[in-house]
Amino acid sequence: xxxxxxxxxxxxxxxxxxxxxxxxxxxxxxxxxxxxxxxxxxxxxxxxxxxxxxxxxxxxxxxxxxxxxxxxxxxxxxxxxxxxxxxxxxxxxxxxxxxxxxxxxxxxxxxxxxxxxxxxxxxxxxxxxxxxxxxxxxxxxxxxxxxxxxxxxxxxxxxxxxxxxxxxxxxxxxxxxxxxxxxxxxxxxxxxxxxxxxxxxxxxxxxxxxxxxxxxxxxxxxxxxxxxxxxxxxxxxxxxxxxxxxxxxxxxxxxxxxxxxxxxxxxxxxxxxxxxxxxxxxxxxxxxxxxxxxxxxxxxxxxxxxxxxxxxxxxxxxxxxxxxxxxxxxxxxxxxxxxxxxxxxxxxxxxxxxxxxxxxxxxxxxxxxxxxxxxxxxxxxxxxxxxxxxxxxx
Amino acid sequence: xxxxxxxxxxxxxxxxxxxxxxxxxxxxxxxxxxxxxxxxxxxxxxxxxxxxxxxxxxxxxxxxxxxxxxxxxxxxxxxxxxxxxxxxxxxxxxxxxxxxxxxxxxxxxxxxxxxxxxxxxxxxx
Ligand code: FES
Numbered sequence: 001x002x003x004x005x006x007x008x009x010x011x012x013x014x015x016x017x018x019x020x021x022x023x024x025x026x027x028x029x030x031x032x033x034x035x036x037x038x039x040x041x042x043x044x045x046x047x048x049x050x051x052x053x054x055x056x057x058x059x060x061x062x063x064x065x066x067x068x069x070x071x072x073x074x075x076x077x078x079x080x081x082x083x084x085x086x087x088x089x090x091x092x093x094x095x096x097x098x099x100x101x102x103x104x105x106x107x108x109x110x111x112x113x114x115x116x117x118x119x120x121x122x123x124x125x126x127x128x129x130x131x132x133x134x135x136x137x138x139x140x141x142x143x144x145x146x147x148x149x150x151x152x153x154x155x156x157x158x159x160x161x162x163x164x165x166x167x168x169x170x171x172x173x174x175x176x177x178x179x180x181x182x183x184x185x186x187x188x189x190x191x192x193x194x195x196x197x198x199x200x201x202x203x204x205x206x207x208x209x210x211x212x213x214x215x216x217x218x219x220x221x222x223x224x225x226x227x228x229x230x231x232x233x234x235x236x237x238x239x240x241x242x243x244x245x246x247x248x249x250x251x252x253x254x255x256x257x258x259x260x261x262x263x264x265x266x267x268x269x270x271x272x273x274x275x276x277x278x279x280x281x282x283x284x285x286x287x288x289x290x291x292x293x294x295x296x297x298x299x300x301x302x303x304x305x306x307x308x309x310x311x312x313x314x315x316x317x318x319x320x321x322x323x324x325x326x327x328x329x330x331x332x333x334x335x336x337x338x339x340x341x342x343x344x345x346x347x348x349x350x351x352x353x354x355x356x357x358x359x360x361x362x363x364x365x366x367x368x369x370x371x372x373x374x375x376x377x378x379x380x381x382x383x384x385x386x387x388x389x390x391x392x393x394x
Numbered sequence: 395x396x397x398x399x400x401x402x403x404x405x406x407x408x409x410x411x412x413x414x415x416x417x418x419x420x421x422x423x424x425x426x427x428x429x430x431x432x433x434x435x436x437x438x439x440x441x442x443x444x445x446x447x448x449x450x451x452x453x454x455x456x457x458x459x460x461x462x463x464x465x466x467x468x469x470x471x472x473x474x475x476x477x478x479x480x481x482x483x484x485x486x487x488x489x490x491x492x493x494x495x496x497x498x499x500x501x502x503x504x505x506x507x508x509x510x511x512x513x514x515x516x517x518x519x
Contacts, residue, residue: 307450308450311404311455314401318405329455347428351428384407385448385450386421386448
C-alpha cells in the first residue's frame with residue numbers, strides 16, 4: 001500500500017505479536033536451549049520455562065491447575081483434539097454430539113468427519129443475533145449426548161454466547177461442554193470454573209502471542225484419545241518435542257492479556273461503539289451484524305445494501321485500511337460465510353457485510369479516519385450497482 | 395491478487411452508468427456467487443455508439459464490466475458479438491482462477507444487450 005496511512009482493523013484474521021512477547025521468547029530462540037524431556041541442566045531449564053508458561057496460561061482462564069493445560073499447535077488442533085478426542089474415547093457412553101451452525105470450520109469439519117464414523121451430530125440454529133437457540137439445545141440433549149461444542153464468541157459478528165446457561169443445561173444431561181474461545185480469549189475474561197467449561201480452546205496469536213501455538217484446557221477427570229502419538233509429551237495427549245519459544249511467548253501473552261484486559265477492553269468498547277455509530281448513522285440502508293451490546297469489545301460488523309464486500313475491501317485497501325468480509329465473492333468457495341447465512345441473511349445481504357476487528361494499536365484517530373472515508377466508498381459503489389434504488393442517488 | 399490493469403479499471407471504471415433511452419439492455423445474474431450486471435447499448439448504423447454498465451459484484455466483476463464496454467464501444471454488432479469471455483479476461487492481463495466466472499458475466503451481459511436490441515429492432519421501446 002502506498003501512502004503513509006496504513007490502518008489494520010482485521011485482528012480476527014491475525015494479530016501482531018506484542019514486542020514484550022517477542023522479548024520473552026528471544027532467549028529461547030537465541031541460546032542453546034535444551035529439550036524439556038532431558039535430564040541434564042539444559043533440559044531442566046527448558047522444563048521450568050515450559051511449566052511457567054503453562055501456569056500463566058492456566059491462570060489466564062482460572063484453571064484449577066496448570067496440569068489441565070495441554071499445549072497444541074493452535075486453535076485448529078485444540079478443537080480437533082477436543083472433539084475427536086472426546087468422541088473417540090467416550091463413545092461407549094453415547095455417540096451424539098451437539099454444536100452450532102456458526103462454529104469455526106475447525107469445529108464443524110471434525111464434527112462432519114465424525115458423522116462419517118457413525119456419530120450423530122446436531123447443528124443448532126442461531127437467532128438473528130447469532131445466539132444459539134437454547135430451546136433447541138434443551139430438546140436435542142439426550143442421554144446419548146456426550147459433548148456439546150459451542151464457541152465463546154464469534155469473530156465475524158462478535159456475538160458472545162450465554163456460556164453459563166448453556167453449561168447448566170449440558171451438565172444436567174451429564175454431557176461435556178467444549179468451548180472454542182479462539183475469538184474471545186484475550187478480549188473478555190474467561191473463567192472455566194465459574195462458567196462451567198469442561199474443555200476450552202485458546203489460541204496464542206489471538207492474544208498477541210506467536211502463531212503456531214495454542215492450548216486445550218481439559219478439566220481434571222475427562223478422558224481423551226490423543227490425535228498425535230509418539231514420545232508421550234503433554235501427558236501423552238500431544239506427542240512431539242515442545243515448541244518452547246512458542247509456549248513461552250504464549251505464556252507471556254496470556255499474562256499481559258490478563259493484566260491489561262479490563263482497561264484495554266473498556267478502551268476498545270468505546271472505539272467499537274464510535275466506529276459502529278459512524279459506519280451506520282451517516283449511511284442509509286446500513287445495518288449492524290450481531291448484537292448491539294453482547295459482542296466482543298473489538299468487533300464492529302456491519303452490512304450495506306446494494307453493494308458487495310470484496311469491492312468495499314478493495315476501496316478500503318486503496319485508502320490504507322484493512323478489514324474483512326463474509327461476502328461470497330471473497331470466499332474460495334464463492335459461498336457467503338456460513339455465519340451470515342445462519343443468522344438469516346439473504347445472499348445479497350451477506351454480500352455487503354464487513355467486519356472491522358480492532359486491536360491494541362488502533363487509535364481514535366484511525367477510527368475517525370475510517371468513519372470519514374466510508375460514506376464516499378459506499379456512494380461510489382452504489383452508483384455502480386444496478387440494485388441501488390434511484391432515489392438513493394439523488 | 396489482481397493485476398494492475400484490473401485494479402486500474404476498478405478504480406476508474408469506464409462507461410459506468412445507465413443509458414435512459416438505450417436501444418438494448420442486457421441483465422445477467424451470476425449463478426455462482428449471486429451477483430448482477432446490466433449493460434446498456436445505443437446502436438447507430440449497426441455500430442455500438444454508446445455503452446454503459448452497472449454492476450453489483452466484486453472487484454473483478456466491476457473491472458470486467460468496464461473492460462467489456464471498452465472493447466465493445468465503436469464495434470459493429472457482428473464484431474461485438476464475437477467478444478468472448480476470455481477476450482475480457484485476457485485484455486485485463488488475466489484474472490485469478492476463482493474469478494473467471496466474473497468475466498463470463500461481463501461478456502454475457504454484452505451479448506444479452508445485443509440480443510435485446512435485435513429482438514426489439516424496429517419496434518418502439
Ligand atoms: S462478482 Fe462475485 S466473485 Fe466476482
